Amino acid sequence: MSDGEAVDETGRPNIAVLASADGAADVVETVRAAGGVAGTATAETVAGTDLVIAPAGDAIAALATADVATPILPITDGLRPETAERLLDGQYTVTERPLVAVETDGGIAHALSDVTLATAAAATISEFSLDRPDRSTPIARFRADGVVVTTPAGSRGYAHAAGGPIVAHGSDVLTAVPISPFATDPDHWVVPLTDLSLTVERDDADVELLVDGRTVETVDPGAPVKLARAGTLPVVSLPDGDRE
Template identity: 40%
Template sequence: MSDSPVVGVVGADADAVVAAVESAGGRATAGTAKRVVDESEAVVAVGESALFAVARTGTDDPVLPVAAGAGVRSVPREAVAAGVADLVTGDYERASHPLVDVRVADRTRATALFDLMLVSAEPAQISEYAVERGDDRVARFRADGVVVATPAGSSGYASDAGGPVLAPETDAVAVVPVAPFETDIDHWVLPPEGLSVSVERDETAVHLLADDRVVGPVEPHEPVRVTPAGSIAVAVVAAGRSPFPPA
């Protein structure tokens, strides 16, 4: 980056982050993800929604997550000034976090940084799901839903549902049933290439979610295909949290 880099700020508490950027010797611009990515050499994303929006732009610039989850080594809000100072001065390492594309049949597409989920539209309504990789049937089970989490997202909802937390460098996703009908059901760690999930039988409407967005409905037997979709470069600074949640 330049001696006085332009740092974009996306999300809540923009004024405080702008002040931290300028105090560290940078130039700040705040606004929507699309606008600031086009105008900046680095980005501070405050909150998960802001980080997701920045990831969907496809930027190659370093992104400093703030209060955005352990899986991306985000900086706590109380340590923003120190984290931003390291970003502006270039005192950070770059960590690559994979994105995944998801397609429903041939009509719907979305990109996720943390996770995608098939889930019943009504609470406590069990449907039947299948997980396949290429020509192999991995599993078939009854549950409220199923979540596919990247390493960055594996410490979030997938972990809450009983799934494993993946190290950031793991080249795989965690596939975790949500509130399964069986009590001893497996979870799976699988390469994303060739992976698909589907609704085999539904008791109610099933929706696809990608990170913080509802993408749309999924009909029975429609394949929801997962493919790698590049990555986002996260700036890892001294104030960043461990990628593993505390015990």
């Protein structure tokens, strides 16, 4: 860690907080106030620590690129004191979660939870297709405000609110769910976690690509968004009701 190399002789985990995180210093102080050892680090300098706290989004991609083996706790809004205490007491589990590479003409991003295409203007329907390279026809073509594709880790989030199923961790699948579809009885799709593509077939407004909730770029009609397995990351799971 770049901010303090102290060793916790109590056997509690040494925690690294990615320096790119908003409020990283506050997270470090929260851990220290709970009696733990913590400091800021980069994706390349977390080796030797026991747990990494990282903001969802670009930080996850950086950790994936650095081939980090240290368990990761993704956060979106700081760290509560009671959560810090549970981490220090070892009240968490670590599971390998699939990571999805998201490739467009603009580059490659990585998703731990979900990939979304959504119209930038509210209540504006576009047409989308879902396809795999081994098929002669698309899996589906539909009109909607957007579409969200989730890993099992993301199936409890926005996709579930849009009517999609909850998928058990460890399932080797992706789930595709239309957002505010034109059809009154829309389909949802559960497909193997292999190569998959999303395409905007027709748009009445700009369509944005979001990866784990962050806007990446605007997607042009006919330009496929390609999804592929990109290995796994060791992710920390907290007890129910204690998620950040």
